[in-house]
Amino acid sequence: MNAPIAYPHETSPAPGTAVPVAPGIEWLCMPLPFALNHINLWLLADGDGFAAVDTGFALDPIKAAWKSVLAGRRLTRSVVTHCHPDHLGLAAWLEEETGAGLWIAQGEYQAAHMIVEQIANYSIGAMVEFFRQHGLDEARIDGLVQRGNGYKKGVPAIPATYRRLFDGQVLKIGEHDWRTIVGHGHAPEHMSLYCAELGVLISGDMLLPRISTNISVMASNPHGDPLGLFLASINDFCALPEDTLVLPSHGRPFRGLHTRVAELHAHHAERCEVLLAACAGRPKSAAELISVLFNREIPDPHQTMFAMGEAIAHLNYLEHAGKMQRIEENGLIRYTS
Template identity: 55%
Template sequence: METTHPHPPAPGEVLEVAKGVRWARMPLPFALDHVNVWLLEDGEGWTAVDTGLAWEPTRTAWEAILAGHPLRRLVVTHLHPDHLGLAAWLQQRTAVPVWMTQAEYATAHLWLHEVAGFGHEALYASLRAHGLEGPRIETLERRGNTYRTGAPELPATFRPIFDGERLAIGAGHWRVVSGHGHSPDHASLHGEEARVLISGDMLLPRITTNISAYVVAPEADTLGLYLASLDRMEALPEELLVLPSHGLPFRGLRKRIDQLRAHHDHRCGLLRAACATGPRSAASLLPVLFERDIADPFQTLFAMGECIAHLTHLEHEGSLTRTQEGGVFRFATRAGRASR
């Protein structure tokens, strides 16, 4: 892969990366310390793609950007707070419409208001059922609804966008490319004239997209959904400049897709081999997938979600079986299936 712009803009500044496309970067208070925001020239104003987290440093950066980039609309790739968190504030501040897929908009409200299995209690009960115990789960449980921390309010209205829809923005068209597995209906944007792909979290240049199991749909194969989404993205033109939500712009779309497939295939192989030795819970398998010690609460949450998603994928493909003993799920190699 080729990195095209090695030096990101400072918070509150913008950098042109293609004709009519500018790059802003918002800070995050995590180990992953930033999220990229993209500004698309739109007549006498700009369309922004994503917002950053709802906290004061992001608002400060936006105030500087808005002084030279009046908004006409806001497109949100997906529901996670680092992408949607300031959408309500920006809508109130600028009176612009918010465009996003219906599944992302609705699910964000479910998480915020903890409807049905979208509450933090259901999430932590699921992690306990997959073997997480002791201080690691107790620390998470004390945090409560972390979604509300990063996205305390959501837009009251939105304009739905759909897979394959061509959005007229300024002099160009941006085709919506739906992706699944990372979130319910993630919207990447293919700029046909600009020859760029705003990939959101679906394609990242250095780290891998978090693919977690869905608590409300425990049998869903989220990893399978993500891999199928990569298959569809592979049909896009190879020469596109990829603009990710984290990391630096790059070229080499197909090479990165191949790397991601190999990464997930390797992880599946590790889990098949580990489960061939006897029934294992997801929590007991974390050292198999992650060489470093997982201590940070957010990293524990992501790691557990990833592990369960891979185990569920192997269950779907027929490599593993799931049993429950003492309230804890365990996975083992299916009889007659040797590990690959």
């Protein structure tokens, strides 16, 4: 029997404040302009300064919070887990303000440039055409077009140079060694950080305590199986001790990572069963299955983008497993179980 999930902290820090969570580790909580309304960032003691893990979305209130936190402190580097705007967004600004360089995986650095510059099938046009093929109606497609390149709003600039992170690399940060653990499915080369001496895992978005991270199929890789990659990746965390303190990007720090991995497997298995049942009659498109997968209406273009990507991810996963068949007719993609 795995240990239950436990939370050492009852509340999150206020923006602009730092709360110690382990020796040499401080927790920052910054706002986000979405339904998911916050991101956790981490400061690791690094010699006479601190290394940041993730940087926050490019918003003036977050810049102000950073200035408050860094008053009288030196930032040595920004280690970014992956390319999404709430993680990479202020890396260039922090470098300009403090001189702290960017450390990130090559796949994440390149993906960020592709999305910002709208190169090939990383563009809004490619995304909406991909979703149109999967049955999304023109009203919701128009909402995505009007939303524009939301990524660039959160990442207005990317540092010109970076230090490349590799899977299994050991980073010496202050007095401690941190080993990188690559994860797939949520981002190309998501890097979590593990310190055996402290018994701490900075999990980024790969392991969250109360929600499952978004797993989406992208227009650039339409037949991909990101959900399969994600489930395989989180299994790697089970090699870590059960009492590891997990520092997630959203939600509060927690213990009980083995239990959480098991919960995520069960959650996605149950959602797959729901989709199989829904497709047992006539074939259905991903757009038709959004309300089935999420059991609610999706209110805005931002969430529609994630919901469509995740619906396709579950359907592709089932197709790869031989449980679902893809049918392509007249430019429309549907699935039957």
